Amino acid sequence: MKNDVQCLSDAVAYCGAELKRFSDSPFLEAQLIVAFVLGISKESLYISNDEKISEDKLEEIVAFVEKRRNGTPFYYLVGKREFMGLEFKVNESVLIPRPETETLVEKAIEIADGRSLTVLDVGTGSGCILLSFVKYNGSSVGTGIDISEKSISVAEENARNLALSNRVKFIATDFRNFFSKLKFDMILSNPPYVKTRNLIHLKHEPLVALDGGIDGFELYVDLIRKAFRLLKNGGYFIVEIDDCLSAKTFDSFKKEGFLDIEIIPDLADKKRFVAGWKK
Numbered sequence: 001m002k003n004d005v006q007c008l009s010d011a012v013a014y015c016g017a018e019l020k021r022f023s024d025s026p027f028l029e030a031q032l033i034v035a036f037v038l039g040i041s042k043e044s045l046y047i048s049n050d051e052k053i054s055e056d057k058l059e060e061i062v063a064f065v066e067k068r069r070n071g072t073p074f075y076y077l078v079g080k081r082e083f084m085g086l087e088f089k090v091n092e093s094v095l096i097p098r099p100e101t102e103t104l105v106e107k108a109i110e111i112a113d114g115r116s117l118t119v120l121d122v123g124t125g126s127g128c129i130l131l132s133f134v135k136y137n138g139s140s141v142g143t144g145i146d147i148s149e150k151s152i153s154v155a156e157e158n159a160r161n162l163a164l165s166n167r168v169k170f171i172a173t174d175f176r177n178f179f180s181k182l183k184f185d186m187i188l189s190n191p192p193y194v195k196t197r198n199l200i201h202l203k204h205e206p207l208v209a210l211d212g213g214i215d216g217f218e219l220y221v222d223l224i225r226k227a228f229r230l231l232k233n234g235g236y237f238i239v240e241i242d243d244c245l246s247a248k249t250f251d252s253f254k255k256e257g258f259l260d261i262e263i264i265p266d267l268a269d270k271k272r273f274v275a276g277w278k279k
């Protein structure tokens with residue numbers, strides 16, 4: 001009960017109880033919410049457990065919990081998400097970066113092997129893929145494109161926050177209309193791949209970031225063709241998929257002319273990425 005909340009540990013217990021039906025890890029989230037509202041780290045909660053909580057802060061916590069109970073994702077409420085150990089601003093115009101996408105970036109970094117490359121990120125969203133790739137891969141430079149102008153603004157802000165603006169540029173465009181005289185060494189993409197019928201209850205994340213059409217595969221054929229045309233000879237393309245799309249994606253890579261095609265699992269051992277080379 002809200003009225004029983006006196007100190008920080010009571011606040012955590014209150015939030016945890018309120019979120020039980022709404023979160024996969026209600027008590028962890030409760031700690032994160034209380035820490036966020038108080039502007040302290042989660043770890044410092046342990047030493048401030050008995051500290052009294054003010055009326056104002058308690059009201060803020062109650063309002064936060066109410067928004068969570070209404071379905072707003074936690075990371076939109078805090079406005080940031082960690083990805084590859086870096087902090088990215090997020091809001092409702094971009095997808096919240098997913099941990100499984102880190103495997104795509106790790107694979108790209110492994111392939112790049114410290115070489116200075118020119119990279120294209122198709123459907124850049126918050127910019128998390130491109131920015132973490134260039135951050136960890138020395139002097140590489142890149143371009144991020146996205147159909148959503150609002151997401152391009154977020155990606156640009158993230159580039160400034162990570163001091164990477166001089167190594168990346170972002171362009172608002174449908175990838176199907178994107179042309180470049182300069183070809184790329186590597187193309188990375190996490191396109192929308194959720195079936196439209198699974199998105200009827202979507203309230204907060206942008207539909208355009210997730211909607212992959214009737215079968216989830218709507219953008220892939222055009223994307224794979226485009227990637228082949230935009231790559232240099234010797235270039236590498238890696239794309240995220242739903243695991244049920246692995247065979248179709250593999251076939252499209254093959255049809256387009258990619259070689260040494262590989263299906264790569266994520267950490268949960270789901271077929272999550274397809275990659276290939278333009279020789």
Ligand SMILES: C[S@@+](CC[C@H](N)C(=O)[O-])C[C@H]1O[C@@H](n2cnc3c(N)ncnc32)[C@H](O)[C@@H]1O
Pocket residue numbers: 094095096097098101122123124125126127128129145146147148151173174175176190191192193208209210
């Ligand atoms: C699944 S989200 C990925 C966002 C980000 N790269 C990430 O991994 O978190 C897909 C992104 O593709 C963008 N997108 C959808 N259709 C597009 C198109 N036709 N051309 C360019 N971008 C598109 C969406 O706006 C969205 O930002």
